[in-house]
Amino acid sequence: MLKIAWSEIYVLPLPPKHRFPMDKYAILPEQLRYEGTAKEENFFSPNILEERHILNTHKPEYWQKLKNQTLNRQEIRATGFPLSEELIQREITIGQGTIQCALFAKEYGISMNIAGGTHHAFTDKGEGFCLLNDQGMASHYLLENKLASKILIIDLDVHQGNGTAEIFQDNDSVFTFSMHGEKNYPLRKEKSDLDIGLPDQTEDALYLSTLEATLPRLLDKVMPDFIFYQSGVDILKTDKLGRLAVSSQGCRDRDKYVLGLCHRHKIPVVVCMGGGYSPRIADIVDAHTQTFRLAQEIYF
Numbered sequence: 001m002l003k004i005a006w007s008e009i010y011v012l013p014l015p016p017k018h019r020f021p022m023d024k025y026a027i028l029p030e031q032l033r034y035e036g037t038a039k040e041e042n043f044f045s046p047n048i049l050e051e052r053h054i055l056n057t058h059k060p061e062y063w064q065k066l067k068n069q070t071l072n073r074q075e076i077r078a079t080g081f082p083l084s085e086e087l088i089q090r091e092i093t094i095g096q097g098t099i100q101c102a103l104f105a106k107e108y109g110i111s112m113n114i115a116g117g118t119h120h121a122f123t124d125k126g127e128g129f130c131l132l133n134d135q136g137m138a139s140h141y142l143l144e145n146k147l148a149s150k151i152l153i154i155d156l157d158v159h160q161g162n163g164t165a166e167i168f169q170d171n172d173s174v175f176t177f178s179m180h181g182e183k184n185y186p187l188r189k190e191k192s193d194l195d196i197g198l199p200d201q202t203e204d205a206l207y208l209s210t211l212e213a214t215l216p217r218l219l220d221k222v223m224p225d226f227i228f229y230q231s232g233v234d235i236l237k238t239d240k241l242g243r244l245a246v247s248s249q250g251c252r253d254r255d256k257y258v259l260g261l262c263h264r265h266k267i268p269v270v271v272c273m274g275g276g277y278s279p280r281i282a283d284i285v286d287a288h289t290q291t292f293r294l295a296q297e298i299y300f
Helices: 016-035 051-055 060-067 073-079 085-108 134-144 162-167 204-222 248-264 281-299
Strands: 003-005 110-113 151-155 174-181 194-198 226-230 269-272
Touching: 003 085, 016 281, 051 060, 051 085, 051 134, 085 110, 085 134, 085 226, 085 269, 110 248, 110 281, 134 151, 134 162, 134 226, 134 269, 151 204, 162 174, 174 204, 194 204, 204 248, 226 248, 248 269, 248 281
Parallel strands: 003 110, 110 269, 151 174, 151 226, 174 194, 226 269
Antiparallel strands: none
């Protein structure tokens, strides 16, 4: 059964200028129910995240400042959101959702978090709408509980997973792969284990051929027994922040290729939705919905 993490807290009430990125979290589960891709039994609401799972990834000093809302103005500005208790609880809930997704993926082969993919959160700071790194915390959880020994993070969001790269820069048990827009945010890139920077206006053919030339060899080299997949749809041509030019079909082909490889190699995978900033919310929801449909088609 496909298990999907979702909570009402994912839909954080924000001032109008910050509101847009949140809308998809309310619409996407309703669309999945409406079209029959998911039923009520597919969804689960994450439990409470224990503090020790935050501290397995983030420095105590940063967590205390975040928990007590004592970040300075510059640190708050870097996150992109006004700091609030609700925002912190949202990030905690997302993190627990990805941990529980990892356990469901071990059981069913795949699981998905409607939020997640907070890859700009570092050990000691937040950036770019990310405060706590959910895939970082879930990776450490799996390793500490001996539920995985070699993890591959496939980050295909249009923005480099800079926080994830920093978190695992000295950890040989986690291999970080980021394929992103070379000239896009963040301006200063971190060093993933493998980075592929794509030129502006990259279309389907180059995007997919690059991925297909890379990922099978990466699986052979890394030999992961668990995968986290960041499936951002900000690679779309319609995306106002993306700078690439991938079509909706190209985005679907990307997800089909990644999920198909995971399935054929029998490697459990957790999929996090990542970014999407097309002006029409329908474009974002349609692209994300394709990923859930493919998960059902390929695995169930």
